[in-house]
Amino acid sequence: MGEIADTVGDGGSGIDFVGWVFFNSHFVDTFLEADFLGFGGSSTVSFIGGDGFTPLLYLIPVALLVGSGLAVGRSQGVTEAADGAVAGVFVLPPYLALSAIGTVVFRVSMETLGSTFSGQPEFLPAILLAGIVFPAVFGAIGGIVAANTGTGK
Numbered sequence: 626m627g628e629i630a631d632t633v634g635d636g637g638s639g640i641d642f643v644g645w646v647f648f649n650s651h652f653v654d655t656f657l658e659a660d661f662l663g664f665g666g667s668s669t670v671s672f673i674g675g676d677g678f679t680p681l682l683y684l685i686p687v688a689l690l691v692g693s694g695l696a697v698g699r700s701q702g703v704t705e706a707a708d709g710a711v712a713g714v715f716v717l718p719p720y721l722a723l724s725a726i727g728t729v730v731f732r733v734s735m736e737t738l739g740s741t742f743s744g745q746p747e748f749l750p751a752i753l754l755a756g757i758v759f760p761a762v763f764g765a766i767g768g769i770v771a772a773n774t775g776t777g778k
Contacts, residue, residue, distance in 0.1 A: 641744075642672075644731030648746035649673045650682045651755035656747050661740040669747060686755070687763050690716060694767020703772040713768020717760040724756030 645655040654669035674680045694713030703709040732745040746755075 641731050641733045644727055645746060646672050646678060648751055648755055650685050651759050653746050653750040653755050655744055657744045659742045686759055690760050690763035691767040694764035695771045698768035698771025699775065703768060704775060706769045706772050709768035709772030710765040713764040714761055716764035720760035721756035724751050
């Protein structure tokens, strides 16, 4: 990660790299493309696991979304699991919007002396996995937890 930051220099900020890792925690790879005088290529990479960051980062979006689904379920006063699941899925629209915005905001691009570098979260997996699947599944789980642990239980 540090090597990429050194290579990009002023072309990217720390927040861009944090965004990449956040998308990686949703199993969305980062698409990197580099070119130097006609030589280069592209690849996808995840900075979690292996020599990267700890795999415990995969728990961040899970906890965030279960907690959000729980909060929505509690605010709706759900008492049945099905109602909790439906209430929990209401975290999906804002999470989808933020995922779509994140694919644009966390784009790094630079060009200097005949070389170019760019990196960004992969668009389709960012929308499908981070924007739809994760909030639908884990938001619903949070809503179900709210239904089964509310004050009426």
